[in-house]
Amino acid sequence: MATRSTDTRKRWFSVSRPAVMFIVASFALVAAFSSPAFAAKKDPIKIGVLSFLSGKLKPIGDEITTGIQTAVKMHGPVMGRSIELILEDSLVNAQVAVTKATKLVQKNQVTAILGTSTLEALALLPVANRLRVPIITSNSGSAVITGEKCNYWVFQTNPTPQMAVVAMDSLINDTPKFKAAKWFTMGHDYPWSRRVARSVKIVKGVNYVGEAYAPLDTTDWAPFIAKVRASGATAVVIPVTLGTPLVQFIQQANEFGLTKQATLVAPIGLPDWLIAKLGELSTHIVSAGAWSAWRLEDTIPTTKKFNELYYKMHGRVAGMQAIQAGTAAQLLFNAIEKAGSTDGKAIVAALEKLDVEAPAGRMRFQKDGRMAEVALILGRIEKLKKPKYGAMYAQSVNALPASKTLEPAKKLGCNLKK
Amino acid sequence: MFVNSLNGIIYGSFLALTSLGLSLVFGLGRVVNFAHGVLYALGGYFFIIFLPSLGWGAMVFAPLVVVPLAIAMEWLTIAPIRNRDEIYTLLVTFGLSFMITGAIEYLWGTETTLIKPPVIFQGTVDILGNQFPVYRLFASALSLLVTGLVFVFIQFTAVGLKIRAITDDNEMAEALGINTRWLLTSIFGGAAGFAAFAGALGAPIFSVEPEMGMGIIIDSFLAVILGGLGHLPGTAVGAFIVALAKSIGGGYIAEWAIAVLFLVVAAIMVLRPRGVFGRGRIA
16 A cells, blocks of 8 residues: 555656646746737737838928837737838829838738828828728828718828818907908918918908918019018918928018018918927917827826827927827727727727827717817917927917817718728 | 019029029030039038038138039039030939939938028118018129129130130130130039029028929029020020019919919010020020
């Protein structure tokens, strides 16, 4: 018996040692596989970023890509998998945008495409059903993207110019100085400028004294500024193309003393990199509808977190395109997690039901449409008491909710076909 | 009308300076220099590079840097094809303009740089109840002065005489012992210097960015065509016609400003195909 007992103990020991080792190994494997380091070792989720990475519009592309990179870092792994961004340059060319998007989907097998502006978003609309991946645009200025040409696969996070046009009414009526002002529209010669002018003219009781539209290649604004001055305008709405033309106009308006005579109103606001460039000159401008502003951070913790990380990573303030692109990325990551899959249709379904706090504020997509219910921000650009994130000047924040500016999807002409 | 006319005169004097080099280079070497605009841009960039260390002396120094670059460019790319049809130099300079713009973007970025005028030229001055920026008036006066000096140089110096001889008959001038090769290269460098000076002078008005030469080159070509190809006094007058058409057109019928300009150009071309003085070349 004693021998049997010893044998049993030996057998137990001889059997138990591998069992113990197996258990220990299992624990070790579970621990290792559930660690962030392992998550990074799993196949990453590939996300395509299609933007302006060269040429004159590179500053915008830089804002967009850095915003997405910040969102990737802020969110961390998605479904335990790391995010791999694949950047492609659209070269500001619609045909190239389609080619690069096709390459991203077919060769790189990306789960979704981010980073697009108006040009790329418009170019991808006709091929979106073939690409079959969610496309979230964050810098588009055409109403048709989420209006009459809306597409099952294409979402938008930044406000449309139409929303900014509606905001003009609010700005004029809520500001006594503007209600009593003599209004003039000085813009570039294209349809959007005229739409902006109309939005001012239709405000009840507004004193509208004139308008002028300069050719797109205008570098000397002197004759047009003379016309504005002659009208006696005290508020000038300036639908001038963002970038060099707007910088030149504001500089020359100041040179001729127009900024002493009138307040300049930028109908879609100014990017922060442009505000930084204009410096003191920017304080003559009121924004009637910036797409986003980093100063939302006073009321939105996610914006603050994003701003701090953005500054840490890129050494500058997060501009409106960065915040919008970061918001689009944040929505996508949440949708993938909610869908529990990288399947395109599952992500689209999740995006439709999403309601999360993102860097640009509380965000969800409108019912039966593809436009995000995003707030507009109105206010004068002012000098900060203390520089923050490297910014000396910034827009003061007065958020106008989407409920006041965004019309229902059907009214926008959006009729989604799955 | 007065305000628009004065604005036109101010821009016209500036445009005369940029068009002058273009006309000289065509008159002498039959070179349709599409790279003239990027030489103007290089002037703006070298100006802002040297501004912190040299102050407003950078406005004179910037062209001095551009001149040897332009001479090298002419020597390497234009001189070897000088005897070919004008389309060759047009295509080469067209390509060069893209290459240099790309190099500017690579070296200094794509952003726009704003420059404030010197303190003494800041602010506006009242002229008949209208406010005009002091710097614009200064830039206009300086442009007229430089343009005037170029005319004096060409009319009253020995080198100017040679330039006029080459403009009239290149082969005959060469037969008479004028070193046309050397003179053509020098004039190309000098024309680049004027363009670069205009780029530096215009920086506080139009700002500095890689494609700043594109707008000015179109207006300059129109001025050269209106004035008669290769005819310097005509070019100066052409510059004022272009500027006044743009300014008056823009002031009254802004949306039609470009149409007004091209209508004026078309009308003059029909009535005076060899330019306003009828002394330019047909091609």
